Structures are given as structure tokens and as C-alpha cells.
Amino acid sequence: MIYRAAYVIPMDGRVISNGEVLVRSGRILQVGNGLSASLPEEPVTDFGKCALLPGFVNTHCHLDYTFTRNSLDGKNLWEWIESAAFNWTRKPHMEIVRLSALLGAAELALSGVTCVADSSFTGLSAEALQLIGLKGIVYLELFGQSARADYARVFDEKLSAAQELRNKYPRLATVGLSPHSVYTSNREILELCAEACGKGVPIAIHLAETTAEIDYLLNGTGPIADLRRRMGYEPMTTGMKPAEYLHDVGLLRKGVCVAHCVALTASEIELVARSGVGVAHCPKSNAFLGCGISPMAELVWSGAVVGLGTDSAGTCLRFDFFEEMRSALAMQRARAQDAAVVSAKDVIELATIGGARALGLDSRIGTLEPGKSADFVTVDLSDVLPTEDIWLAILSRNVGKVHTVVVNGEDVVKSGKLQSLDRAHILAELEECLKVE
Numbered sequence: 259m260i261y262r263a264a265y266v267i268p269m270d271g272r273v274i275s276n277g278e279v280l281v282r283s284g285r286i287l288q289v290g291n292g293l294s295a296s297l298p299e300e301p302v303t304d305f306g307k308c309a310l311l312p313g314f315v316n317t318h319c320h321l322d323y324t325f326t327r328n329s330l331d332g333k334n335l336w337e338w339i340e341s342a343a344f345n346w347t348r349k350p351h352m353e354i355v356r357l358s359a360l361l362g363a364a365e366l367a368l369s370g371v372t373c374v375a376d377s378s379f380t381g382l383s384a385e386a387l388q389l390i391g392l393k394g395i396v397y398l399e400l401f402g403q404s405a406r407a408d409y410a411r412v413f414d415e416k417l418s419a420a421q422e423l424r425n426k427y428p429r430l431a432t433v434g435l436s437p438h439s440v441y442t443s444n445r446e447i448l449e450l451c452a453e454a455c456g457k458g459v460p461i462a463i464h465l466a467e468t469t470a471e472i473d474y475l476l477n478g479t480g481p482i483a484d485l486r487r488r489m490g491y492e493p494m495t496t497g498m499k500p501a502e503y504l505h506d507v508g509l510l511r512k513g514v515c516v517a518h519c520v521a522l523t524a525s526e527i528e529l530v531a532r533s534g535v536g537v538a539h540c541p542k543s544n545a546f547l548g549c550g551i552s553p554m555a556e557l558v559w560s561g562a563v564v565g566l567g568t569d570s571a572g573t574c575l576r577f578d579f580f581e582e583m584r585s586a587l588a589m590q591r592a593r594a595q596d597a598a599v600v601s602a603k604d605v606i607e608l609a610t611i612g613g614a615r616a617l618g619l620d621s622r623i624g625t626l627e628p629g630k631s632a633d634f635v636t637v638d639l640s641d642v643l644p645t646e647d648i649w650l651a652i653l654s655r656n657v658g659k660v661h662t663v664v665v666n667g668e669d670v671v672k673s674g675k676l677q678s679l680d681r682a683h684i685l686a687e688l689e690e691c692l693k694v695e
């Protein structure tokens with residue numbers, strides 16, 4: 259199959275007018291002009307005045323929590339965690355979570371996302387991603403401190419559950435582990451995760467989401483310490499700042515993706531950049547929870563590997579990757595008081611190849627180049643004026659302008675319609691389930 263569009267954007271520096279992409283057996287064979295002329299027998303799908311670019315990579319999400327969207331307002335991070343996450347994990351309602359994950363995966367696909375890195379307590383997002391037709395890394399979540407002396411057994415159980423998930427859902431990119439954060443995991447669990455990472459298990463963790471994390475790790479004080487006490491745990495102190503501590507336990511390394519990195523000192527930015535760790539920048543969630551604005555541009559300048567993430571629908575309110583990209587652009591410019599600090603092109607790079615690098619999947623996805631998976635999105639630009647900058651034109655679209663989403667050469671979204679399941683039907687089922695609860 260040859261796919262043709264007015265603008266083919268491989269994310270290798272080129273914008274190919276009237277470009278074509280040759281795909282066979284789910285892989286990209288060629289990208290350029292005039293491919294159909296030399297292959298007259300090859301069927302052609304012509305998207306017309308669309309941009310065809312690599313699918314967006316969502317580097318941090320919790321599909322389990324889609325049902326929490328718009329439910330809690332005015333809560334700081336630690337209050338949100340206490341109200342939503344921990345209360346919920348004590349009494350999971352599996353059908354709600356299953357439908358939640360499906361709804362979230364459907365909405366992400368409809369916003370042009372082709373790969374999702376999802377931290378999931380239940381692992382149900384693996385089924386959701388596969389059913390909708392997306393790629394992803396599902397990281398099974400661990401809350402190590404609650405395991406206390408039993409941490410080794412908890413870790414082993416999660417690791418075998420991850421291996422089972424990987425066998426059960428082979429279309430996913432892979433499965434890993436996610437110790438929740440440095441303040442909810444004991445040191446031993448983090449060290450076991452570092453050891454597993456050395457053997458090829460991908461790891462995700464929340465890092466430096468607020469300055470409260472610094473107070474907690476340095477002094478055992480502040481709102482996180484109060485939260486831990488309310489949950490029955492003695493606060494711990496490490497004498498280190500969050501990134502320093504993660505480095506100390508061996509988890510600031512390639513193969514690990516850290517979400518947020520809002521409260522980093524200059525020396526920690528250097529440490530993160532040097533380490534090869536992937537960073538998931540989640541601008542909307544960070545702003546909504548009053549965490550602050552990540553020094554994302556400084557991280558990128560320092561050489562850090564950065565991608566974009568939505569976080570859960572509970573804190574990004576809606577899955578719209580265009581909105582995520584616009585927020586990253588606007589907030590970095592506002593923070594730096596400099597419009598040149600990041601461009602629309604830079605942000606689209608973070609949303610595609612940046613995210614693929616942050617997850618260690620850049621040999622397979624993130625750009626349109628021969629050998630990579632045919633994972634792409636087409637964005638309707640039929641109302642774009644000739645005076646518009648192509649990158650800003652893409653950035654200023656929204657979910658409704660996503661025409662087609664293709665993963666492994668197969669249509670996941672076609673003419674704006676999900677091909678696997680009906681989003682309205684999932685929503686109706688979830689609504690019923692929540693009423694019963």
C-alpha cells in the first residue's frame with residue numbers, strides 16, 4: 259500500500275510536499291516523492307490535504323483512572339493521591355477499571371496517539387491497548403513501602419505478572435514495572451527494580467513532581483510526610499534530593515522513564531541529562547495539580563531525552579495530544595519569558611521521536627523511515643491558509659482533525675472513526691457501571 263498526503267513529515271527534518279509512504283507487512287519500505295509512478299500496481303490511499311506524520315507517543319499515563327476525570331478540583335498532588343488513587347486501590351472495582359482503560363485507550367487513539375506508556379496497578383490497560391489496536395509499554399505498578407519486610411515477595415509476584423502479561427498480549431511493545439515514586443517505595447524495592455532494568459525490564463517512576471518531594475527526602479517533613487503518617491508509615495529521610503536519590507539506587511539510567519521532573523535543581527538537571535534516563539513531560543497534569551512547570555527546555559538543552567505525556571485523565575481532564583503539545587509550548591515560553599525557547603517543531607519532535615527515545619523504542623517507532631513500523635497519524639489541514647506555518651498549523655488542530663491512525667500498517671482510526679470498538683458504547687457501559695456503584 260502507498261499512502262499519499264499533501265505534507266508527509268517523516269520527522270527527519272524534511273516536509274515532503276505531495277509525499278508518499280510505501281508500506282508492506284506493517285513496515286515502512288520507502289518515503290519520498292513519486293513512489294506510485296515507479297510502482298503502478300501498488301494500491302494507493304490518498305489523504306489529500308492532510309499532514310501525515312509519525313503517531314504520537316504518550317510517555318506517561320494511567321488508563322485505569324480514566325473514570326476519575328473531572329471528579330476532583332482544587333486538590334494539590336498529595337491530596338489528589340489520597341482522595342483518588344489510594345482510596346480507590348483499596349477497593350478496586352475491576353469492571354470499572356476495565357472499561358476505564360478501554361475508554362482511555364479509545365480516546366488516545368482518536369487523538370492521534372499510536373503508543374502509550376501506561377503505569378497500571380491492575381494490568382488491565384494491556385488488554386485495552388491491544389483491543390483498541392495500539393502499541394504500548396504497560397508498567398505494572400508497585401507500592402513498595404506498604405510491602406514492608408515482604409518487599410521481595412511483592413516484587414517477585416509483580417515481575418512474574420509482568421512476564422505473563424507480555425506473553426498474553428504480544429502485540430504490545432513490551433511490559434515493565436513501575437515503582438510508584440521515591441516516597442512510596444522502599445529502597446530495597448527500588449534496588450530490585452534497578453537490577454531488573456539491567457536485565458532488560460523497562461521501568462517507569464514518578465520523579466520530582468513537586469518541591470514537597472525534596473522536603474520529604476531531605477528532611478522527612480512537609481505534606482508528603484503528613485500523608486505518609488496518615489497512611490501509617492514513618493517518613494523516611496535520605497539526605498538526598500529526588501534525582502540524586504534515584505541515581506544512588508541505580509535507577510537513573512537508560513531503560514527507565516521518569517515522569518514529571520518539575521522540582522529539579524540545576525545540578526539534578528545535569529545529572530538527569532547525563533544519565534540517559536527518559537523523561538515524560540506532562541505539562542497539563544503538572545499545572546492542574548499545582549505542581550509547577552517543569553524545566554523542560556533546560557532538560558532538552560542539557561541533552562536529556564524528553565517526551566510528552568498526558569498522565570491520567572483525572573489530572574489532564576481530557577485526552578487531546580494537540581492540547582498537550584500546545585500546553586508544553588505555551589508554558590515553556592511563559593516560564594522562560596522567551597518565545598524562542600521552544601518552537602512548534604521542537605514540541606512535535608518531543609511528541610513523536612522524543613517520546614520513542616524516552617521509552618527506548620526509537621529503533622521501531624517515532625519517525626517515518628524504512629524498516630520502522632508503519633505507525634502514523636494523518637491530520638486534516640483542509641482549512642489551512644497558504645500563509646500558515648506547517649508546524650503551528652498541526653499544533654493548532656484538535657482531536658476532531660485526526661483523520662486516520664495506523665499502527666503496524668492497520669487502520670485503528672479511519673475517517674475519524676475508531677475501527678475496533680465503539681467509543682460511545684464503552685462510555686455507556688462505564689456510565690451504567692458507575693451508577694450501580
Ligand SMILES: [Zn+2]
Nearest residue numbers: 464517569570
Ligand atoms: Zn502518573
